[in-house]
Amino acid sequence: MAEVTKLIHKYLRHDKKFPHVWCPGCGIGIMLGALIRAIDRVGYEKDEIVLVSGIGCSGRLPVYVDFNTLHTTHGRALTFATGVKLAKPSLKVIVIMGDGDAVAIGGNHFIHSARRNIDVTSIILNNSVYGMTGGQYSPTTPYGMRSTTTVYSNIEQSFKISELAVTAGAVFVGRGTVYHAKLLDSLIEKAILKEGFSVVEVIAHCHTQYGRQNRLGTAVEMMEWQRDHAVNVEKAATMKSEELRDKIVIGVLVDKELPVYQDEYEKIRERSKAAAGR
Amino acid sequence: MVEGALRAGCRFFAGYPITPATEISEILSVKLPPADGTFIQMEDEIASLGAVIGASLAGVKSMTATSGPGFSLMQENLGFAIIAEVPCVIVNVMRGGPSTGLPTFPSQSDVMQARWGTHGDHPIIVLSASTVRECYDMTIKAFNFSEKFRTPVILLIDEVVAHMREKMVLSDEEGIEIFNRVKPTVPPEWYIPFEDTPSGIPAMANFGEGYRYHVTGLTHDIRGFPTSRPDEIGPFIARLHRKISQHFSEIQMAEFFQTEDADITIVAYGSVARSAKRAVIEAREQGLKVGLLKLVTIWPFGRSAVEKVLQISKTLVVPEMNMGQISREVKRVNRGATKVFTLNKVDGTIITPEEILNRIAEVA
Numbered sequence: 001m002a003e004v005t006k007l008i009h010k011y012l013r014h015d016k017k018f019p020h021v022w023c024p025g026c027g028i029g030i031m032l033g034a035l036i037r038a039i040d041r042v043g044y045e046k047d048e049i050v051l052v053s054g055i056g057c058s059g060r061l062p063v064y065v066d067f068n069t070l071h072t073t074h075g076r077a078l079t080f081a082t083g084v085k086l087a088k089p090s091l092k093v094i095v096i097m098g099d100g101d102a103v104a105i106g107g108n109h110f111i112h113s114a115r116r117n118i119d120v121t122s123i124i125l126n127n128s129v130y131g132m133t134g135g136q137y138s139p140t141t142p143y144g145m146r147s148t149t150t151v152y153s154n155i156e157q158s159f160k161i162s163e164l165a166v167t168a169g170a171v172f173v174g175r176g177t178v179y180h181a182k183l184l185d186s187l188i189e190k191a192i193l194k195e196g197f198s199v200v201e202v203i204a205h206c207h208t209q210y211g212r213q214n215r216l217g218t219a220v221e222m223m224e225w226q227r228d229h230a231v232n233v234e235k236a237a238t239m240k241s242e243e244l245r246d247k248i249v250i251g252v253l254v255d256k257e258l259p260v261y262q263d264e265y266e267k268i269r270e271r272s273k274a275a276a277g278r
Numbered sequence: 279m280v281e282g283a284l285r286a287g288c289r290f291f292a293g294y295p296i297t298p299a300t301e302i303s304e305i306l307s308v309k310l311p312p313a314d315g316t317f318i319q320m321e322d323e324i325a326s327l328g329a330v331i332g333a334s335l336a337g338v339k340s341m342t343a344t345s346g347p348g349f350s351l352m353q354e355n356l357g358f359a360i361i362a363e364v365p366c367v368i369v370n371v372m373r374g375g376p377s378t379g380l381p382t383f384p385s386q387s388d389v390m391q392a393r394w395g396t397h398g399d400h401p402i403i404v405l406s407a408s409t410v411r412e413c414y415d416m417t418i419k420a421f422n423f424s425e426k427f428r429t430p431v432i433l434l435i436d437e438v439v440a441h442m443r444e445k446m447v448l449s450d451e452e453g454i455e456i457f458n459r460v461k462p463t464v465p466p467e468w469y470i471p472f473e474d475t476p477s478g479i480p481a482m483a484n485f486g487e488g489y490r491y492h493v494t495g496l497t498h499d500i501r502g503f504p505t506s507r508p509d510e511i512g513p514f515i516a517r518l519h520r521k522i523s524q525h526f527s528e529i530q531m532a533e534f535f536q537t538e539d540a541d542i543t544i545v546a547y548g549s550v551a552r553s554a555k556r557a558v559i560e561a562r563e564q565g566l567k568v569g570l571l572k573l574v575t576i577w578p579f580g581r582s583a584v585e586k587v588l589q590i591s592k593t594l595v596v597p598e599m600n601m602g603q604i605s606r607e608v609k610r611v612n613r614g615a616t617k618v619f620t621l622n623k624v625d626g627t628i629i630t631p632e633e634i635l636n637r638i639a640e641v642a
Contacts, residue, residue, distance in 0.1 A: 008594050017503045050485050052332075063492050068485040070335065071494035072328065072503075073358050079325040083332025083340070084485060086316045091336065091486050112321040176579060182574075260291035263318060 004037070011023040011036045011046070013066050021060050025219030027178030027204035031125055032061060034181060035094070038188040050093045052081045053099035056132045057182045057206075058125045075106025078113045081120045089119070089262045094192065099140040103159045107139070114168035117196045118261050123188060124199065126161055127206040135209030146213045165199040166254050172198035173254040178205070179226035180250060190252065196260045203230075203248055279369060279433070280305045281448060282417030283341055286456060288367070290340035292329035294322055294348060297381040298437045299371040302343035322471040323348035327355040330366045335493060337484030339421055343369035346379060346388060349395070356430055357396035358495045360518065363472070363482070365424035365459060367417070369433045371440040383626030384437035386548055389603040391441035392432045393577050399515065401522035403529055404432045408551040410444035416574065422457040423529060425506050427521055428479055434576060436599065438549035438628055462489060472500045474513060478521030491521075522578060531574035532583035536562065540569030542638055543591040545584065545608055547573040549628060550597050556631035561638060568638060573604070584611045594635055597621035599628045617641070 001009075012018075022028050039049065049067040055060040055074035062069035068091070072080045077095045085093045101122045102110050113120065129147060130136040137147035139159045146153065158274060162175045172194040174187035191198035205211060205222035216222050226248070233251035236244055279302055283291075291310060293303040307317040316333070320326040323344050330340040339429045344352065359366055370602050372388045374380025388395075392404045403423050407416045413435065420431040462469045471491040473480045483489030492502040497514060499505040522529070535541050536558055546554040547582040551572040561568035571587045573580050584607075587594065594616055596605035605620040614616055621637045 016501070046490060047486060047488055050336075063494070066490055068490050069492045070332070070485075071492065071496065072331075073354050073495055076324060076328040079320065079328025080332035080335075082318070082325070083290065083292065083329035083334070083591035084318075085332075086318060086329070086337045087333035087338040087340070088484075088486055108321050112325070191488055265311075267627065269311040269314060272308070276312045 006139055007040055008033055008036050011039070011065050013064055017063050020064055021045075022057060023208045025207055026057070027097045027127070027223070028057060028061065028125055029120040030178040030181055031123065031184065031202050031204065032064070034184040034188050035123065036065070037185050038192055040242070042192055044092050048090065048092050050081070050084050050091050051096065052077045052084070052093060053096040054098070054106060056101055056130065058096050058098040058101065075101050075104070076109065077101065078106060078109040078120065078122065082113065082118050085118060085120055086262060086265070093119070094121045094123065096196065097122060097124045099124065099128065099161065102128050103161055103164065104139045111164070111168040114165055114170040114197045114199070116261050117169065117171060117258050119195055120197060122197070122199045123191070124161055124201050125204050126201055127204040127210060129206050129210035131206045131209050135206075135213055147210065148213070162199065162201045162253050165201070169197070169258070170199045171196035171256050171258050172252070174199070174202065174252045175201040175248070175250050177203040177226040177230055177248065177250060179223045180230060183250060186262070187252070190255070194255070196258060214277045279413045279417045279435075282414040283367070283421070284309060284313060285454065286339065286418040286421035287415075287458070288339045288341050289313065290330065290333035290338045290423060291316070291342065292318045292320050292326040292333070292340070293342050293344065294320055294326050296323075296345045296348045298373055298440055299343045299345045299369065301440070302369060323351040324355060327352045327359070327368065328605050331355060331362075331364045332624060334364050334366050335485050337487070339365070339425070339585050341367035341369065343371065345371045345373045345381070346375045347377070348532060349388060349391065350576050353396040357400065359377065359430040360396065360400045360402070361398075361495055361497070362493050363428040363480070364430070364580055365428055365536045366430050367420045367424055367433060369435060372434060372436045376626070382437070382446060384599060384628055385626070386436055386599040387603070387624070388434060389576060389600065391628070392434055401429075401519050402577050403427065403429060403522065404434055404575070404576060406434050406529070406547045406576050407439055408572065409439070409550050412438065412574070414446065414448070418454060418456070419531070422455065425459045426457045426479070427525065428459065429483055431523065434548070436548045464491070467545070470500050471502045472498060474500065474517050477541045478517050478524060482550065520603055526578060527582070529575055529578065530580055530582065532580050533571040533572040533574065534583075534587070535572065537569030537571060537590060539567055540593060541567045542585070542593045542642060543569045543571055543587040544634060545571045545573065545587070545594055545596045545604070546598070547576060547604065550599060553629050553631045554597060554634055557634035557638070560631060560635060566638065566642065576604070579607045581611050584608055588612055588616045592616060593641055594618045595621060595634065595641060597634050597637065599623050599629060
């Protein structure tokens with residue numbers, strides 16, 4: 001067994017719920033591998049990690065790994081994570097969401113978690129579709145594409161998740177793809193180490209639903225598309241907007257410092273005690 | 279309620295402003311920080327209950343407070359707390375509905391929503407209060423029940439009781455029992471987080487204490503992992519019901535006032551029980567044998583208390599600020615032997631002692 005595989009197996013719940021629910025060829029396994037490698041490099045103990053998810057294909061991820069795992073309601077993972085983090089700030093809270101989870105049903109929680117700067121890492125698997133329910137269009141399905149609920153073509157504009165996170169105030173935003181696995185490792189590691197609300201958007205393929213309905217080919221072909229359309233953030237800065245129209249900008253989009261909610265709240269506690277003592 | 283929550287050990291509150299429950303948020307935002315607790319105002323009521331559940335899983339006693347529209351938004355996460363067996367307290371200060379309804383007027387119209395609002399077949403504990411002192415006591419009870427039975431507990435208060443000012447003495451109450459969730463004593467590798475125990479209540483490990491387990495809103499096996507096996511689902515759902523039903527008498531709270539010889543008994547709860555008590559006193563002065571059964575526990579329904587007065591009285595009167603939500607339960611328990619009359623008011627005003635006396639005069 002390769003070293004990298006051994007490492008992953010150290011964190012899986014072998015005796016529990018395998019085989020997993022995901023389709024062969026899905027990119028979510030690459031994301032899970034990247035997450036595990038990042039956690040291992042950072043050196044956190046299993047006990048201090050809380051992995052929270054919502055509903056959908058991505059929502060099933062926590063069950064397979066040996067952390068404190070919490071599979072919440074659709075779109076609400078960040079609200080549960082907020083409670084866990086504020087109640088016990090020593091815990092490292094990582095939230096896994098899908099595109100529907102994060103910016104459709106949970107869009108409000110997403111922007112407000114970013115605005116508050118809750119010390120939580122959000123990893124969003126963006127596959128442009130509701131996969132588990134059978135391929136309906138999501139807020140990140142591009143204009144003009146097909147899904148089981150846009151068989152005559154999607155007439156809505158799509159969200160850009162990372163740009164939304166930047167605007168909402170996230171202190172760290174990175175975008176990667178499941179093709180660029182090494183970049184993903186480093187983005188997730190940086191996000192986990194960042195204090196405050198950090199976001200990693202993971203562009204992934206759903207060949208089973210989205211790919212099939214739009215004739216985009218196999219999983220491998222869809223990953224090749226990721227390879228051919230990804231542009232590093234530094235290079236993108238030198239390109240014209242027309243050139244970037246069908247491109248995915250990958251890399252670190254934002255890395256800045258803002259006061260973290262739990263640190264600010266500690267000051268409120270001190271202030272309230274001083275007021276009570278007067 | 280705030281004092282009761284703090285006394286019970288509540289150290290986390292998440293809420294969203296809503297009339298007539300906002301005062302609870304305001305006061306806790308002042309009182310929690312110096313107690314090393316946390317207050318957070320979330321973006322909506324869905325988020326509020328989500329945060330409360332998260333905080334409880336991390337080991338901190340948690341609550342939220344809301345009113346009708348916010349309570350509607352909480353229903354999905356309420357179901358999560360039930361199936362994942364997460365202790366927490368939800369205060370619903372009832373106002374008139376449906377929809378935005380009557381934000382500043384009293385009502386008791388969420389009785390059935392509290393019972394059945396979240397989807398799926400589930401048990402629920404719902405308590406009420408009719409005095410300021412009772413708000414304090416029942417908040418503590420709500421936390422105790424939630425910790426003991428690993429379940430969300432709803433405190434249904436009407437706007438009149440919530441905004442009432444009464445004197446109460448908080449001596450350093452030695453008699454007050456505070457219950458904390460039972461934690462596992464076995465090593466982590468032996469821990470079965472959703473084990474079927476004789477009490478029906480498994481020990482609860484908090485996140486970060488070495489017992490790594492899975493919490494999900496999916497139907498799960500005894501180890502917390504999603505299951506679709508009928509032989510695991512059936513016993514699990516049955517246990518969720520059993521852990522409440524087999525502690526029925528412990529959860530039941532009701533007060534009997536002059537019911538021993540009552541020809542007519544009023545069954546009431548919340549602020550209406552106060553008017554009803556006054557009506558009993560005045561009726562007795564007129565020579566009428568009237569008594570009061572005050573329900574404090576709303577759900578599970580106080581069947582045994584109602585059966586007791588059904589044996590004594592020929593007539594029951596059930597005044598409520600709704601179209602007859604509890605009277606329906608009373609009639610169900612009655613089996614036709616006693617006459618049950620309702621007195622329903624849904625115009626945003628309280629039910630007065632006179633109105634109850636008039637109704638008694640009509641039916642006597």
